[in-house]
Amino acid sequence: MKRIFALALAFLMIVCCFTACSGGAKANDEKVIRIGVFEPASGDSGAGGKKETLGVQYANSQVPTVDINGETYKVELVYADNGSDQAKAPAAAAELVGKNVAIVLGSYGSGVSIAASETFKNAGVAALGITCTNPNVTAGNDHYFRICFLDPFQGTVLANFATDKFGAKKAYCLGELGNEYDQGLISFFTEAFEAAGGKVIADSFPTNNSDFTSYINKAKSEGCDVFFCPVSIAYSTQIIAQAAAQKVDFPILGSDTLDDNMVLAAAKGTDVKLYVSTFYAEGGNAEFDAGIKEYINANADAKTTNGGDDTISAVTAMGYDAYFVALEAIKAAGSTSPEAIKAALPSVTYKGVSGDIAFDEIGDAKRDTAYIKTADTAAGAWAFETMQKAK
């Protein structure tokens, strides 16, 4: 009896699945083009990935259709969570490819983008990196593009900023062990900083570490002028809280990952001097700022994703731009085929909220300035510091 019941249940489930599928197919009479969103929704970079996705979702809510050769297609976003994990990334990428996406956006985090690159290449799908800044993402392939600046540029900008603003002679660099993003930036920073006559002490901490007091004290006892930590959000909030407890007097420099309201919340009410380089500073485009704030405030899920307030992350602005770059590429290709879109993408130009976007022969965006923001710890807000060019 029990066995028959179980069998009946299983049968029912299968029937349900089929009806759900066929029901879905019937509703899809209108023409649809799918854009894959390859972002982490969990893991170390989950918070950042979700904010980037938020920008894409907002852009999709503004312009939900695209015209291809006079026909209107509905743009459907397809999500895959790469879990911030290089081991999970290829499977998430394969999931997107399996759902026949025309182009892929993402990912937040260079490591997962590199890990998934091969899957997109084999499927012939173009991928458009939004904020993955490691050079290896686009180097040596013709299917990965990106709309942000690169780590060599960012590392140099921050090193220049350290010498220009603070006259720093000695820098302490701290990154996560085995994280390509952290270690890449540290090596580019070191190169530029040492070229300017400075001295660098670099350390790495193991994954899931939460005691940074030792590293901070080491920087203090070595008499470093700046503390550079291009780490992911969860680590940076720890570093800032612990640096505040140690009453450090050196400024903390961070990369684009630190441009996040969780980091800001950690710095609020302390006397930490925090400077970050980023892609977009709030106030850069009033129309976009007002629109996204309204979108975030009207949508409880979006607000939770954004960390409970309406501070605009640079990655959200970048996600917004990436969506429109993808639409431009689809229009230029005049087709829904991934191959045609891949061929059309290199010649696309677009004026986004984060600046003009055009691609060079490697597939990287041509950018020459980065925004530097500082944390106003009394008000708990980001303040624009300067536009820094690389020397």
Place this chain on the structure above:
Amino acid sequence: MEFAVSQILSGISLGGQYALIAIGYTMVYGILRLINFAHGDVFMIAGVLMVYMSASMPLYISIPAMIIFTVLLGFLIERAAYKPLRSAPRMSVMISAIGVSYLLQNLALYITGGQPKTYPRIPWISKTITIFGARTHVVTVVTPFLVIALVLILTLLIDKTKIGIAMRAVSKDFETSQLMGVKINTVISVTFIIGSFLAAVGSVLYFTNYPTVVPMSGAMPGLKAFVAAVFGGIGSIPGAVIGAFIIGICETLIKGTDYAIFSDAFTFALLIIILVVKPTGIFGEKTTDKV
């Protein structure tokens, strides 16, 4: 000097926090011969609970409430995931423990949405003080004393009370003590309750020092506490405490040197060495094989 003092202080405090988790491992092992892999995640859930409860309640309610809920969680885990497997092979219970561990991590991921959560500031213990020129939180100084006090109470409980005698009996011989009329389920529940209570206290101390809670927060401290328990001799409470202090201090000292990246490697190398040289740990019970 200032650097050395601050390194040793944070080492002692980290060791104390590992000790509170390690006791939970060692007690459960002593009684059930089970390595409760979910223990580190119970510690993490205590942190997550505190983050959410302190947002709506004053601290004098949210701290006791958090401890009660954590204890309840430990109790329920044992009832739901381990008790039905009491007569199953030991391996099944261990796999069940790993399952519970993943369940708790993913639950926390679902609740927090993957966002790192900032632990509430607890007045007095999160105040910064200066000792010999080294700045630290009050909690750093409080931790070792609190750990020693808790261990003394626990030792008294095990040596003097009826339930303590029952616990010792069960850890010596599971079946015989059952035949002698010891209510085995009560004893096991009490063990999990004590373990979870200490993990909850440990989480308050740990997250006051390192105030970010993520779903993986329990994994590393849990693993290190487990190493500490093995190092001290699994099943022995003083062993777990001493092991935890040694690991905490060594780890922090290594982080201060040029070999900082090897700090975790050291902990696990220590585990291998102790397993090779003295598998029962420093204070481990001697096993005599009767033929």
